[in-house]
Amino acid sequence: MGRGRVLLALLPLLGLVRSGAPWGLSSWQCSFSASCECDFRPDLPGLECDLALNLFGQHLVRQLVVKGVREFVQNPAPVKPLVMSFHGWTGTGKTYTSSLLIHYLFRAGHLSPYVHQFSPVVHFPHAEHLEQYKKDLKSWIQGNLTHCGRSLFLFDEMDKMHPGLIDVIIPFLGPSWVVYGTNYRKAIFIFVSNAGGEQINQMTLDLWRNRKDREEIVLQDLEVSILEGVFENPQNGFWKSGIIEQHLIDLLVPFLPLKQHHVKQCVANEIASQGLQASPDVIQAVAESIPYFPEEARVFSSTGCKTVASRIPFFL
Incomplete structure (x- = not known):
């Protein structure tokens, strides 16, 4: 028997070929390689489960993100990179969802050399250097794509860009x-x-006043208002942007304002993550301490779950 056949015969014994695995032999190859394709190891069931268990009150996010990412990563030859844009008020889960995507798409997570995060406050702080920033950003993107087409680029705080x-x-x-x-078309931009x-909050409030259940809201209820809000607002990075004009965003993902029972879930989850136990009275007290709108009805949290962790010690 030739050496090649001997190796193939031994691989199942060594656990290097897994029944039903889509990558089989490549997993063995990746143990000897630093290839970016090897670091890209999508765990879609894990992503879906984590979003279902720990992202509270965001049915649209779960539907859009899971479906969009699954279709993209399962396509061996996508026609363009996946471009997602997350919009919503503070504390609604945008950063958390971004972190989960990085964690479940790349084996090394945030430590992966193929994950690149940009903050306007850190990387582009001075308006007078705008032209230099443009040159640098284009060079950084092209350089990293040349190094690895299977890269992820995260642009945080676009409202400050x-x-x-x-x-x-x-x-x-x-x-x-x-x-x-x-193959830069395998890249992901977030x-x-x-x-x-503000537009999402107002539309959600209007729908609530019209007796439309929050979980019945669909993307079409919000999409036009969101795009108008970001495109026509000169105080954000998408103002008059060709990215919107040319319809380059594949997934526009709205994060809805949270109701009090969602905030309670955040409180319980945060307390459990600290290895502590809390009575329903404590959970209720923390949730009630958070501001809500409209003021007379206190329906939606003004800060989402943003301040939950800092408030908990005062009630334990």
């Missing part, structure tokens, strides 16, 4: 740009923003 800056990456978001030596949050 200098208008006009983000448009330099437009060529990387569509189907026509060529980055030599790599934008996170509070912009559009």
Whole structure:
């Protein structure tokens, strides 16, 4: 028997070929490789489960993100990168969802060299340097895509981004740009923003007043208002952006304002994560200490679950 056949015969005994595994032999190869394709190990069931258990009150997020990411990663030859834009008020789960995506898509999670996060406050703080930032950002994106087409780029706090800056990456978001030596169409871009949050909150409140249950809200109820809110607001990075004009965003994901029972779930989850136990009275007290709107009805949390962790010690 040749050496190749001997090796193939031994692989099942060594546990290197798994029945039903989509990558089989490549997992053995990855143990000897630092390839970016090897670090990209989507765990879609894990992502779906974590979102269901720990992201409270966001049925649209679970539906849109899980479906969109599954279709993208299971496509061996996508026509363009996956572009997602998360919009909503503070404390509704945008950062948490982004973190889960990184954790379940890349073997090394946030430590992966193929995950790149940008903050306008840290990376682009001075408006007078805008032209230099444009050159740097385009160079960073192209350089990293040349190194690894299977990269993820996260742009946080888009509402604080200098208008006009983000448009330099437009060529990387569509189907026509060529980055030599790599399939850049396998990249993922995520934008996170509070912009559009006011529109989402107002629309959700209007629907509530019209007796439409929060869980009945669909993307079509909110999409137009969100896009108008971010495109026409000069105080955010998507103002008059070609990314929106050219319809380059694949998934516009609205994060709805949370009701008090969602906040209670956040409180219970946070207390449990600290290895503590709390009575229903404590959970109720923490939830009631948070501001809600409209003031006369106290329906939706003004800060989501943002301040839950800092409030808990006062009630334990």
